Amino acid sequence: MRSTADVLALAWPLAKRDLLARYRGSLAGLGWALLVPLAMLVLYTLVFQGVFKARWPGAGQGGSDYALHMFAGLMVFTATADVAVRAVRLMIDHANLVKRVVFPLDVLAVALVMQSAVHAALQTLVLMALVLALGEGARAGWWWLPAIWLWVLVLQLGLAWLLAATGCYVRDLQHLLPPLIGGLIFLSPVFYAVDSAPEALRWLLALNPLTMPMQAMRAALFGTAVDSVAVGWAVLLAVAFALLSRWWFERLRPGFADLL
Numbered sequence: 001m002r003s004t005a006d007v008l009a010l011a012w013p014l015a016k017r018d019l020l021a022r023y024r025g026s027l028a029g030l031g032w033a034l035l036v037p038l039a040m041l042v043l044y045t046l047v048f049q050g051v052f053k054a055r056w057p058g059a060g061q062g063g064s065d066y067a068l069h070m071f072a073g074l075m076v077f078t079a080t081a082d083v084a085v086r087a088v089r090l091m092i093d094h095a096n097l098v099k100r101v102v103f104p105l106d107v108l109a110v111a112l113v114m115q116s117a118v119h120a121a122l123q124t125l126v127l128m129a130l131v132l133a134l135g136e137g138a139r140a141g142w143w144w145l146p147a148i149w150l151w152v153l154v155l156q157l158g159l160a161w162l163l164a165a166t167g168c169y170v171r172d173l174q175h176l177l178p179p180l181i182g183g184l185i186f187l188s189p190v191f192y193a194v195d196s197a198p199e200a201l202r203w204l205l206a207l208n209p210l211t212m213p214m215q216a217m218r219a220a221l222f223g224t225a226v227d228s229v230a231v232g233w234a235v236l237l238a239v240a241f242a243l244l245s246r247w248w249f250e251r252l253r254p255g256f257a258d259l260l
Helices: 004-023 029-051 063-087 095-100 106-133 140-169 173-187 199-207 211-222 228-259
Strands: none
Touching: 004 029, 004 106, 029 063, 029 106, 063 106, 063 140, 063 173, 063 211, 095 228, 106 140, 106 211, 106 228, 140 173, 140 211, 140 228, 173 199, 211 228
């Protein structure tokens, strides 16, 4: 049985290698982790705030307030979407480790989530800097941010194990997932608050596992109360999901080499 420290020690060199390889040769380097979501932020803000005159409930009337609230949700969604899209090919892209080397394959999912954690940390720092620069000031709830991201990372880890194992057997997932995620962004409270959604949509939002982390992220960032009891139960469900996904991964693992 490997300890958590052993798993992290094994995963970090893989995560670091993949991060460097992903941005090697590009002019902006790791800066793309900030430029891409910021570009999405500008585009969506121009459309939803500039064209549709969207306003965030309870926030100020300026475009910056809407943009900051939207970016808080966008961070969570894009980080999780990136993990999902890459996880579905995780065993295929590391076929050499699966077929030829005695290696703890579950660590590959941990390395993938660690890359997401690096991006999340950078984007969160940028958002906090924007909040300060626009005169909002620091909030007492910011101490919640590491805990909320840990919650999201646990969800991502469960998703990575689930999709890595299933994607090895069902190759169609790698083609189905991108358009599915493209639609799912509109069924997540990224561009709107849950309270503003129509009644017919709210039950779908309640089933979306990213809804509560997005709400908690905004509450912590912008100074509203974080429901610690609801968050506690949601974290327990996230841990249960991760453990179940790990069991699924280990159950399907013996067939990986034959399929690749």
